[in-house]
Amino acid sequence: EAQVTQNPRYLITVTGKKLTVTCSQNMNHEYMSWYRQDPGLGLRQIYYSMNVEVTDKGDVPEGYKVSRKEKRNFPLILESPSPNQTSLYFCASSPGGGTKTQYFGPGTRLLVL
Amino acid sequence: KQEVTQIPAALSVPEGENLVLNCSFTDSAIYNLQWFRQDPGKGLTSLLLIQSSQREQTSGRLNASLDKSSGRSTLYIAASQPGDSATYLCAVMGETSYDKVIFGPGTSLSVIP
Secondary structure, eight states: OOOEEEEOSEEEEOTTOOEEEEEEESSOOSEEEEEEEETTTEEEEEEEEEETTEEEEOSOOTTOEEOOSSSSBOOEEESSOOGGGOEEEEEEEETTGGGSOOEEOOOEEEEEO | OOOEEEEOSEEEEETTOOEEEEEEESOOOOSEEEEEEEOTTSOEEEEEEEETTOSEEEETTEEEEEETTTTEEEEEEOSOOGGGOEEEEEEEEOSSSSOOEEEOOOEEEEEEO
Protein backbone atom coordinates (compact mmCIF):
# COMPACT_ATOMS: atom_id res chain seq x y z
CA GLU A 1 0.00 0.00 0.00
CA ALA A 2 1.33 3.43 -1.02
CA GLN A 3 1.73 5.52 2.09
CA VAL A 4 3.66 8.03 4.16
CA THR A 5 4.44 6.78 7.66
CA GLN A 6 5.52 8.77 10.68
CA ASN A 7 6.88 7.60 13.99
CA PRO A 8 6.12 8.08 16.75
CA ARG A 9 2.48 9.13 16.49
CA TYR A 10 2.47 10.63 19.97
CA LEU A 11 5.40 11.88 22.01
CA ILE A 12 5.79 13.60 25.36
CA THR A 13 9.25 14.89 26.17
CA VAL A 14 11.02 17.48 28.29
CA THR A 15 12.78 20.69 27.33
CA GLY A 16 16.25 20.14 25.91
CA LYS A 17 16.06 16.40 25.28
CA LYS A 18 16.96 15.74 21.66
CA LEU A 19 14.40 13.85 19.63
CA THR A 20 13.85 12.62 16.09
CA VAL A 21 10.56 12.10 14.30
CA THR A 22 10.91 9.73 11.40
CA CYS A 23 9.12 9.95 8.07
CA SER A 24 9.21 7.33 5.37
CA GLN A 25 7.45 6.98 2.01
CA ASN A 26 7.29 3.90 -0.21
CA MET A 27 6.32 5.68 -3.45
CA ASN A 28 9.78 6.73 -4.68
CA HIS A 29 8.77 10.39 -4.39
CA GLU A 30 11.32 13.14 -4.96
CA TYR A 31 9.74 15.94 -2.93
CA MET A 32 9.29 15.57 0.84
CA SER A 33 8.26 18.14 3.38
CA TRP A 34 7.60 18.75 7.07
CA TYR A 35 4.77 20.93 8.41
CA ARG A 36 3.54 21.92 11.81
CA GLN A 37 -0.09 22.69 12.57
CA ASP A 38 -1.09 24.97 15.42
CA PRO A 39 -4.52 26.32 16.41
CA GLY A 40 -5.04 29.76 14.94
CA LEU A 41 -1.85 29.57 12.86
CA GLY A 42 -2.77 26.75 10.50
CA LEU A 43 -0.23 24.61 8.68
CA ARG A 44 3.24 26.04 8.26
CA GLN A 45 6.09 24.48 6.32
CA ILE A 46 9.27 23.78 8.30
CA TYR A 47 11.67 22.25 5.75
CA TYR A 48 11.37 20.60 2.38
CA SER A 49 13.61 18.45 0.21
CA MET A 50 13.72 18.28 -3.57
CA ASN A 51 15.76 15.08 -3.64
CA VAL A 52 18.52 13.20 -1.84
CA GLU A 53 20.97 15.58 -0.15
CA VAL A 54 18.96 18.65 -1.27
CA THR A 55 16.95 20.49 1.39
CA ASP A 56 15.68 24.02 1.91
CA LYS A 57 14.00 26.07 4.59
CA GLY A 58 10.27 26.60 4.74
CA ASP A 59 8.60 29.37 6.67
CA VAL A 60 9.42 28.23 10.22
CA PRO A 61 12.77 26.35 10.23
CA GLU A 62 14.16 27.72 13.51
CA GLY A 63 14.86 25.00 16.07
CA TYR A 64 14.62 22.15 13.57
CA LYS A 65 17.04 20.14 11.44
CA VAL A 66 16.41 17.66 8.64
CA SER A 67 18.43 15.29 6.53
CA ARG A 68 17.76 13.40 3.29
CA LYS A 69 20.35 10.67 2.96
CA GLU A 70 17.96 8.27 1.26
CA LYS A 71 15.08 9.04 -1.06
CA ARG A 72 12.48 7.31 1.11
CA ASN A 73 13.37 8.86 4.49
CA PHE A 74 13.17 12.43 5.73
CA PRO A 75 13.64 12.64 9.52
CA LEU A 76 12.87 15.78 11.52
CA ILE A 77 15.33 16.48 14.32
CA LEU A 78 14.74 18.71 17.31
CA GLU A 79 18.18 19.18 18.87
CA SER A 80 16.91 21.01 21.97
CA PRO A 81 13.12 21.00 22.07
CA SER A 82 11.29 23.87 23.75
CA PRO A 83 7.64 24.18 24.83
CA ASN A 84 6.86 26.41 21.81
CA GLN A 85 7.57 23.39 19.61
CA THR A 86 4.56 21.60 21.07
CA SER A 87 2.48 20.99 17.98
CA LEU A 88 1.00 18.53 15.50
CA TYR A 89 3.58 17.61 12.86
CA PHE A 90 2.88 16.30 9.38
CA CYS A 91 5.23 14.82 6.83
CA ALA A 92 4.26 14.85 3.16
CA SER A 93 5.69 13.64 -0.12
CA SER A 94 5.08 14.25 -3.82
CA PRO A 95 6.31 12.44 -6.94
CA GLY A 96 7.08 15.46 -9.07
CA GLY A 97 7.28 18.48 -6.83
CA GLY A 98 4.61 20.94 -7.81
CA THR A 99 3.41 18.96 -10.81
CA LYS A 100 1.75 16.37 -8.59
CA THR A 101 -0.21 16.51 -5.38
CA GLN A 102 1.25 15.92 -1.96
CA TYR A 103 0.45 12.83 0.11
CA PHE A 104 0.34 13.41 3.85
CA GLY A 105 1.30 11.16 6.75
CA PRO A 106 -1.04 10.64 9.72
CA GLY A 107 0.66 13.21 11.94
CA THR A 108 2.79 13.20 15.10
CA ARG A 109 1.47 14.95 18.16
CA LEU A 110 4.37 16.33 20.23
CA LEU A 111 4.17 17.78 23.72
CA VAL A 112 7.29 19.43 25.15
CA LEU A 113 7.13 20.03 28.91
CA LYS B 1 5.94 37.42 1.41
CA GLN B 2 3.08 35.20 0.23
CA GLU B 3 -0.04 35.25 2.38
CA VAL B 4 -3.04 33.01 1.89
CA THR B 5 -6.47 33.72 3.33
CA GLN B 6 -9.72 31.77 3.22
CA ILE B 7 -13.27 33.03 3.55
CA PRO B 8 -15.45 32.13 5.32
CA ALA B 9 -13.67 30.69 8.35
CA ALA B 10 -16.69 28.51 9.07
CA LEU B 11 -19.80 27.57 7.15
CA SER B 12 -22.91 25.60 8.03
CA VAL B 13 -25.32 24.54 5.28
CA PRO B 14 -28.28 22.16 4.92
CA GLU B 15 -27.72 18.94 3.02
CA GLY B 16 -28.16 19.25 -0.74
CA GLU B 17 -27.07 22.85 -1.01
CA ASN B 18 -24.39 23.95 -3.48
CA LEU B 19 -21.62 25.98 -1.87
CA VAL B 20 -18.47 27.95 -2.66
CA LEU B 21 -15.32 28.23 -0.59
CA ASN B 22 -12.89 31.05 -1.30
CA CYS B 23 -9.10 31.25 -1.21
CA SER B 24 -7.03 34.38 -1.84
CA PHE B 25 -3.27 34.82 -2.18
CA THR B 26 -1.20 37.99 -2.30
CA ASP B 27 1.59 37.00 -4.72
CA SER B 28 0.40 35.82 -8.14
CA ALA B 29 3.77 34.19 -8.94
CA ILE B 30 2.70 30.69 -8.01
CA TYR B 31 3.45 27.30 -9.55
CA ASN B 32 0.23 25.62 -8.44
CA LEU B 33 -2.67 25.76 -6.03
CA GLN B 34 -4.05 22.75 -4.19
CA TRP B 35 -7.21 22.11 -2.23
CA PHE B 36 -7.13 19.66 0.66
CA ARG B 37 -9.62 18.24 3.08
CA GLN B 38 -8.83 17.53 6.74
CA ASP B 39 -11.09 15.51 9.00
CA PRO B 40 -10.83 16.03 12.78
CA GLY B 41 -7.73 14.35 14.21
CA LYS B 42 -6.64 13.14 10.80
CA GLY B 43 -4.11 14.02 8.13
CA LEU B 44 -4.80 15.89 4.92
CA THR B 45 -6.34 14.40 1.81
CA SER B 46 -5.73 16.02 -1.55
CA LEU B 47 -8.85 17.03 -3.47
CA LEU B 48 -7.68 18.98 -6.50
CA LEU B 49 -4.46 20.49 -7.85
CA ILE B 50 -4.49 23.33 -10.39
CA GLN B 51 -1.32 24.27 -12.23
CA SER B 52 -0.72 27.99 -12.71
CA SER B 53 -1.43 27.65 -16.45
CA GLN B 54 -4.84 26.06 -15.83
CA ARG B 55 -8.15 27.73 -15.07
CA GLU B 56 -10.03 24.89 -13.38
CA GLN B 57 -10.08 21.26 -12.33
CA THR B 58 -13.02 18.97 -11.65
CA SER B 59 -13.44 15.80 -9.66
CA GLY B 60 -16.91 14.42 -9.13
CA ARG B 61 -18.99 17.00 -7.26
CA LEU B 62 -15.97 19.26 -6.78
CA ASN B 63 -14.83 22.01 -9.09
CA ALA B 64 -11.90 24.30 -8.37
CA SER B 65 -11.11 27.44 -10.35
CA LEU B 66 -8.01 29.60 -10.41
CA ASP B 67 -7.63 33.25 -11.39
CA LYS B 68 -3.92 33.81 -10.92
CA SER B 69 -3.93 37.46 -11.93
CA SER B 70 -6.46 38.40 -9.26
CA GLY B 71 -4.99 36.01 -6.68
CA ARG B 72 -8.16 33.99 -6.17
CA SER B 73 -9.36 30.42 -6.22
CA THR B 74 -12.78 28.97 -5.47
CA LEU B 75 -13.82 25.46 -4.54
CA TYR B 76 -17.37 24.66 -5.61
CA ILE B 77 -19.11 21.71 -3.94
CA ALA B 78 -22.32 20.57 -5.59
CA ALA B 79 -25.19 18.88 -3.78
CA SER B 80 -23.44 18.86 -0.41
CA GLN B 81 -23.68 15.79 1.84
CA PRO B 82 -23.08 15.29 5.59
CA GLY B 83 -19.94 13.34 4.67
CA ASP B 84 -18.51 16.56 3.20
CA SER B 85 -18.24 18.00 6.71
CA ALA B 86 -14.54 18.73 7.29
CA THR B 87 -12.02 21.55 7.17
CA TYR B 88 -11.00 22.60 3.66
CA LEU B 89 -7.56 24.08 3.11
CA CYS B 90 -5.99 25.69 0.11
CA ALA B 91 -2.22 25.83 -0.42
CA VAL B 92 -0.03 27.59 -2.97
CA MET B 93 3.42 26.52 -4.12
CA GLY B 94 6.00 29.18 -5.04
CA GLU B 95 7.29 29.93 -8.51
CA THR B 96 9.09 26.68 -9.25
CA SER B 97 7.98 23.06 -9.05
CA TYR B 98 10.25 22.48 -6.02
CA ASP B 99 9.47 25.43 -3.83
CA LYS B 100 7.84 26.50 -0.57
CA VAL B 101 4.20 25.72 0.12
CA ILE B 102 2.00 28.22 1.99
CA PHE B 103 -1.32 27.09 3.44
CA GLY B 104 -4.42 29.11 4.15
CA PRO B 105 -6.09 28.88 7.57
CA GLY B 106 -8.95 26.73 6.30
CA THR B 107 -12.74 26.81 6.15
CA SER B 108 -14.61 24.57 8.57
CA LEU B 109 -17.65 23.15 6.79
CA SER B 110 -20.62 21.55 8.48
CA VAL B 111 -23.36 19.99 6.35
CA ILE B 112 -26.55 19.47 8.35
CA PRO B 113 -28.70 16.43 7.47
